[in-house]
Amino acid sequence: MANKIPNSVIGAVSSVIAAHYYSHSKLNALFMECGAPGDVPEGNCEAKCASWLKHCNEVTGVNAFAVLGRVIQHFMDQEPSEYRPEIEAGQRRIREALSRNQLSYQVNGHVTLAGASPATKTLADFLRAGDFASIEAEFARAVSQLDQDPHAAITAASSIIEALCKTYIEIFSLEMPNKQTVVPLWRSVQTHLGLNLDPTLENDQKRILQGLASIVDGIGAYRTHIGSAHGRGVLPPAIQVSEARLAVNASHTLVIFIMERWHGA
Template identity: 30%
Template sequence: MRVELSEQSIDALAEIISGGAANGYEPSIGLYRQGWKLEAWFKGFGVPFDVKSESRLPATTTAIRAAIFIDTGNGGLLKRIIESSADPRDFIREPERHSAVVEYLNKHLFYDGLKLEWAGRIMRLVEIAETAPVTGELSAMAAGIDFDTASRDLDRALRAGADDPEIAVTAACAVVESVCRSILVELAIDFPAKQDISSLYRAVRDPLGLDPMKEGLAPEIVNDVKAVLSGLMTAVQSIGALRTHVGGAHGKEKGFRRIDARIAKLAIHSASAIALFIIETWQIRHPGRKLPLRDKPKRS
């Protein structure tokens, strides 16, 4: 992955790593590190740090530029530096500060086509995938309602779309599953015995009132809306079947033929449209009520 940082991102990264100027007017978002700690921190990456000729913050900026000069390959060095600047282990006593650091960096990294996201217990720097209108709208909505599970699944699907279509299909399926699971959790409804995409979608249909006969629609379009909703169920079942047959969650036999990236993108866009419809319906049925975050426990 190639990492090219703008001047603004370099400045933001330097502030996070150093903790800002010692005599700054406002408290820094980052962790304050003394000169000797900064020297040891950069030494771990093989990057020179000289606090004798300039103060901590400018010296940190210089060290980052040195890392850019050293890192003439695939961006691995810069990637590790950025990830380490937001290492959650450094913020065990201040988790709120860690969230602020990630948000601050991501606001700058966005313009470089990059973002920090959770990968298990650690942070990973990833590329922001280009999105079609429907996936972009879903991504924006998921971020706006603090629904980070769907955001991660969607990002994973988009990044894998061209290079690993099987993984993309699995992630696309997970987008819809995440939305349905979160609605069931928030409404305190038990999960269905079989927790595949079709069963989860069926479980949220009645609570969300996805029945055209209940919408007070004009008689001449009731059948049309009913047909669209029937098609939605067909799409849900088809995405689940595609995941079962070619998804990246299962091993593949010798001679397995990979699917066309176009099919993976079709699954991504279809799943995005379904998830967007479910979330919009949720917002109409329960205005102002947020879907649960990633760390909220699930019902069994």
């Protein structure tokens, strides 16, 4: 993925986000909280958004796509309402702009490569429906990034675990942890999964689940330290492709296990 936000995406996002928040103070707080660099740009709300996103492209060491994802996260992750049709229209406009540039928005504020065709469903939709084929495709996309960008592959794999856990928690009305990162999310899901009632197997399964918990902890730490989600600086910590592949494959195993448990496959 190119490291600069395309102008057509900047135009769509600026128009939609400016209209949604319609407040200089809210936009200033939003962009600063999301890591946008520099002083507050001049101009009206839409011009301000466009200038700030363009500045993200220009500043060395700033992950422009990470900032973009955080800026649009709240707007994109909210459920459309019949009382506010402009939300669904705005979400569709942003997705279409991303798709035209072979990009896709995924839940929890991640902008990723989307391939040649537009994304018609969100990751949460695939998870709710038990759409194993589409989840396999998401992991295949992460694997395809390994050689070129192992940091982004780890971020993608961690994001899929986070999306799965958040969706699971919402579907089963579990308590959402205050800190919505991969480890506390997994802990909430783990306690709800249930184990085989046969006491002969229960201890064995507990060991496996404890191992999975360690995997989640490791992947979350990887993402924090070397993934692409929080910006990488000029020289990100080095990682071997084999190490990144291990993290992605471990994520895949965990996600498929939870989905099979959830959907009774």
